[in-house]
Amino acid sequence: MPPDTTSESPGSDVTSTVFKDTELTLGLPGEARFSGGKTCSKRGFIERSMDLNLGDSSSSSSQTRGKILAGQDFSSESLVSGAGKPSAAKRQEVVGWPPVRSLRKRALEGCKYVKVAVDGAPYLRKVDLEIYNSYQELLRALEQMFMTCFAIRGNYVGEGGRKVMYPMKEMEYVPTYEDKDGDWMLVGDVPWKMFLESCKRIRLMKSSEAVGTLAPRTHPRSCTYEVAADQQLKAR
């Protein structure tokens, strides 16, 4: 028999103790606490994991707990009221939780591979959007990627005999992408996360051609271009 009452009512000692300990509070461990926003918010996990009294408060168990939380520091910013979205501070992750195989996670990460075509380049590249955190990072990476390729090509001459210069100068190229619905949009139009979700492929369009080609459906010309580029890619 358990040491406490065996009453099954919600008001039994065992459950109410647990409740109190899981009440959402704000602040760092050791500081004075005050009750905060709504219950079981997304960040409830972090507070609860610090508050939850597992009975034995020996140093060893709190050490174990620290390990679970990967021993990271909590800044007060990350524990701001539940109403707002978390700031730059990333959510703390528990090892092996949720129980999803890391290979499955990696498999899904692969889903964010998109092909990048640059007008005038003979082949496509693939980028994993997941590894970038912002448009800035992505565009910088693309710049490096395609600048290198042009450098290797040396005196490559682009379509219509035009000499290719720094491909990523804002005047020269406009980054566009095809979203899930098949529409071509300007990169940067939507929030980064939404872009990650909906981007199927990227095309760095020559700015002279960009005028008037966005928003309406993909025109056949760009289709043929990708066929040619794709075939070249496969031939490598």
Add this chain to the structure above:
Amino acid sequence: MDPERKKVLERVAVSTFPDEVLERVLVQLKSHKDRSSVSLVCHSWYDAERFSRTHVFIANCYSVTPEIVSRRFPNIRSVSLKGKPRFSDFNLVPPKWGADIRSWLVMFAAKYPFLEELRLKRMTVTDESLEFLALSCPNFKGLSLLSCDGFSTDGLAAIATHCKNLTELDIQENDLNDKSGSWLSCFPENFSSLEVLNFANLSNDVNFEALERLVSRCKSLKVLKVNRNITLEQLPRLLIHAPLLTELGTGSFLQEHPACQYSELENAFNKCMNLNTLSGLSEVTALSLPALYPTCANLTFLNLSCAALQSGELAKLLVHCPCLRRLWVLDTVEDKGLEAVGSNCPLLEELRVFPTDPFDEDTFHGVTESGFIAVSYGCRRLSYVLYFCRQMTNAAVETIVQNCPDFTHFRLCIMNPWQPDYQTNEPMDKAFCAVVKTCTRLQRLAVSGLLTDLTFEYIGKYAKNLETLSVAFAGSSDWGMQCVLGGCPKLRKLEIRDCPFGNAALLSGLDKYESMRSLWMSGCKVTMNGCRLLAKEMPRLNVEVIKVDGSNESQADKVYVYRSVAGPRRDAPPFVLTL
């Protein structure tokens, strides 16, 4: 005649049932549980069984030695082995823990040179081992590696090169070093016996022409699962060569050229009228999905866990899949998608909903209790569920099990640890109480959310058929675990992490552990002394503690207890202490 066998036959000369007849009968027995029962009847049945057994399944590679196995079963052609504890899938077991297949292969080469099939789960397999296997067993036909590690595509090349009679190569969810896709080109040009090829796990390009030729040569190919580098344009060229396919895993389903190849794709799928299983479909879009519709009529298993479908897309697809029995999806389909499941799939028995981004709640809302309820109303035959969600209520689960009382596998993962019923703020005890009370056939249960000892009282009392229990961030005291160990008569595997269970709980199971396959406890409150006591009281159990760097000396961070006739491990790494 084998002298040992002769002795056996002489011993049972008085038996009224001739051995030859007995063996003929026993050879028909496939289930290892039945065979175990048979072997316990009497000596002559034990012997007849062991000579007639051709397949052996070893659920824990450390529970027995290769020598013991080969002595008892001289005529084995097929072996299945499982190694590491299941939580190694979630990085809770350090690398180089063990479960190396090598010592088994050495025995196979000596005692089972005619070995045909090897199925491994969570074992460490090196390239050298794979080559050794290929060279030692000339008749080798089928290799299946699930969740293994330690090898690279070089090992696969060795298999492809040397196994002239290979019918099955099944590489699933492994942590392998994919150096290059050239292994596929190692199949000889005249090689044509393959029936099962699954390399979806691999990330490098294989030579497509070599694959095309391979598929066209292997006229008996029934299962083909390619990796995501195979494009939608390439797929029809494979399908036309494999009309007998029953299981297909596609590569990327992203349509590069909208108009061009769609008709070719449609034609190819029209020819695949024997498909019952479909998977892959990564990068699928609303444009490419309709190409599948003709082939879905006979589908019984649809695995969309790599395809980030939206609810509308799933709904349109499911209209064409009335015979579906098993469905795996990502939570991008949301509750609306699950409503479509309920509406279109009355024969559904298994549903798995995987989280797209377990750590990021801002982009996706995933699925909630509503989706699960909707499925339960439409799919009354549901018996297997794996459900990842961010919110759940007791009432919802009560409704669900009322609609579907036949659950044998109920794995619910509320992704925030200790999360209560979000409507009532109560613990989720009532939910799991309902599950174990209503679902009398329950064999496997995974619990989550805020749970007190009450849940475990109910589990111990009502879960009469429960064999596997997974517990994380739950319970209030030792009493919870004691209830489980004191009840659950059929319990075989108990895996626990981050629960307030300590030595009293651990030691309350002394009578039980020998009837169980294994116990795992990590992040709990068990100490080294508690483990030592257990080891002392139960010499036929292996009590192993995995020490984590920098932890307290007296704490037993990760404990793995299992029954064994092999004695303590001889290959334990320094961080594994056998007590």
